[in-house]
Amino acid sequence: MANTQNFAGWRRVFYGLRTRIIMWYVLLMTCSTTLTVFAVRQVLSVRLEERSKQILVQEVKEFRQLFEGYREFGCCEVDDLFDDFLSRNIPVDGQFMLSFINGKFYKASPTALPQSLARDKRLLNRWSRLRKPERGEKITPNDNIRYFALPVNIDGQKPGVFIVMHSTESELEKLNEVTVVMVLVTLMVLVVASVVIWAVGGRVLRPLRLLTATAQSISGSNVGERLEVQGSDDIAELTMTFNAMLDRLEAAFTSQRNFINDAGHELRTPITIIRGHLELLGDDPEEQKETLAIVTDELDRMSRLVNDLLLLAKAERPDFLNLETVDVALFTEELLAxxxxxxxxxxxxxxxxxxxxxxxxxxxxxxxxxxSQNAVQHTKREDAIFLGSTVKNNEVCFWVRDTGEGIAPKEQRRIFERFARVTNSRRRSEGYGLGLAIVRAIVEAHEGRVELESELGKGATFMLILPIQVSSNLK
Incomplete structure (x- = not known):
């Protein structure tokens, strides 16, 4: 049993609502973070490429301007052109400038070339012999080098080649560092947020745990517990709904308990009477006839009680009513007759x-x-009983009004309960106290209501108020 409880406890931990909320949060945050990091990296990579291209274009433009100036003033020595340009321009981070004269390396700024380029002798030899401008890109696992090569050939002098290039190695390293930092920061935030959400989720879901515990503790003899309503959110509304359900259950259990007690008491009396007379039954035919009459009368009373109880039970079923169109005026006259x-x-x-x-x-x-029978039982021969019907606010009202003894205010709600009788009545009813309960069940089945107006000594008026248009669930 203990192992089963431990398993159930661990199952609630791993498959509980709070755990599922955390798992979904972590999943959504992981997906969103991955997409964010990927998008940021792509944006930075695109900007890095654009910056690299702009650097090459700018350097080539400045070199051509200098070259045109040299030609305009007649200074056309290739080595002087390269020396002048390399001395004037300070390369930015990742920028390199090379110069070749007559197929041989002349100068570079800075002097230390990228390792991936310094090891590529074939590419350097090809650059030294270029006769046409060339623009390209050299991609390695750790670097991406863009270059622009311009051949310089002036009036039969030794041919030269000027090359400006830009390496993204350092920028890629920084980009990778930024990406790693973003991932680490996101993981830290995710861990901290998960802990906070776990704690907050426990507080938010506490009413649900209390609701579960309360539901598990409910039995037919214990429906008095209620949950404290806190706030005005969905959980508070659920708590109020649960409390309202408990109120209905408690009322139902109380009604059921009273019903069983009252029905047992009412059935016990005729059974006792029948048993007593049968046990004392003698051989005298006249006595047997009297006993048979008494037994038959008590059985009839028990039969009426059972029929009334069955009627009240059927009132909960959807096929309780057999609907038809009723002429209210003619129906009122039939009731009087x-x-x-x-x-x-x-x-x-x-x-x-x-x-x-x-x-x-x-x-x-x-x-x-x-x-009407109830009115007869609580009036005298000289009293009057009035029946009527009227229409008001799209509702039809039927009533029975008498000028009898009336009903005390404290009794007016109780008499519609099963086996309830008026305690201040001067007359003893012959029924079991189910008549008004049956009336209320019939009216409520029509989606109507029963109202009572009465004062002691001034009679009572019972009104059945029914909607004219019946709802679809009764059809």
């Missing part, structure tokens, strides 16, 4: 809505009859 059979009261229609509604006629009739 059926309600009159429930008791000798003064029955009357207060108002009628002349419209159509999409609803389950049988379920609505059942709900209104439950309200």
């Amino acid at each position: 059926k309600a009159k059979a429930l008791g000798d009261r003064y029955w009357q229609i207060e108002d009628q809505a002349f419209c159509w509604i999409v609803a389950d006629r049988q379920r609505l009739t059942q709900a209104m009859m439950n309200l």
